[in-house]
Amino acid sequence: MTTALATPACPCGSGKPFASCCEAYLRGNAQAPDAEALMRSRYTAYTLMDEPYLLATWHASTRPTALKLTEGDANAQPQWIDLKVKAHKVEDASHASVDFVARYRINGKARKLEELSYFVKEQGRWYYLSAYA
Numbered sequence: 001m002t003t004a005l006a007t008p009a010c011p012c013g014s015g016k017p018f019a020s021c022c023e024a025y026l027r028g029n030a031q032a033p034d035a036e037a038l039m040r041s042r043y044t045a046y047t048l049m050d051e052p053y054l055l056a057t058w059h060a061s062t063r064p065t066a067l068k069l070t071e072g073d074a075n076a077q078p079q080w081i082d083l084k085v086k087a088h089k090v091e092d093a094s095h096a097s098v099d100f101v102a103r104y105r106i107n108g109k110a111r112k113l114e115e116l117s118y119f120v121k122e123q124g125r126w127y128y129l130s131a132y133a
């Protein structure tokens with residue numbers, strides 16, 4: 001067992017080290033194999049404020065032009081605490097949903113985001129499509 005410092009746990013809560021979990025997706029070295037993996041990697045991207053990854057994995061039909069994650073007062077930005085995936089439902093080969101709870105702190109207060117996210121697969125890649133919160 002190596003130290004936590006050498007192999008930091010992935011922010012997505014998988015229990016795996018970042019280097020063998022979401023890192024390859026964020027770096028573009030691998031594609032998330034399913035909607036849950038993509039959802040987890042997008043959560044990790046939020047914790048790292050990796051806006052390019054978030055936009056790249058957002059379906060073109062619903063993608064915002066920018067997220068402005070690093071703009072404004074830092075206290076007004078959520079500080080992500082953890083993620084729990086409650087369900088991953090595969091509708092068919094190219095449609096899936098992920099039900100999750102993400103906890104965060106904003107302006108010193110703990111909050112949680114419960115969301116049912118929809119994902120679509122196009123040309124071999126999964127994309128975040130929309131949310132039903």
Ligand SMILES: [Zn+2]
Pocket residue numbers: 010011012013014018021022023040041044
């Ligand atoms: Zn991960």
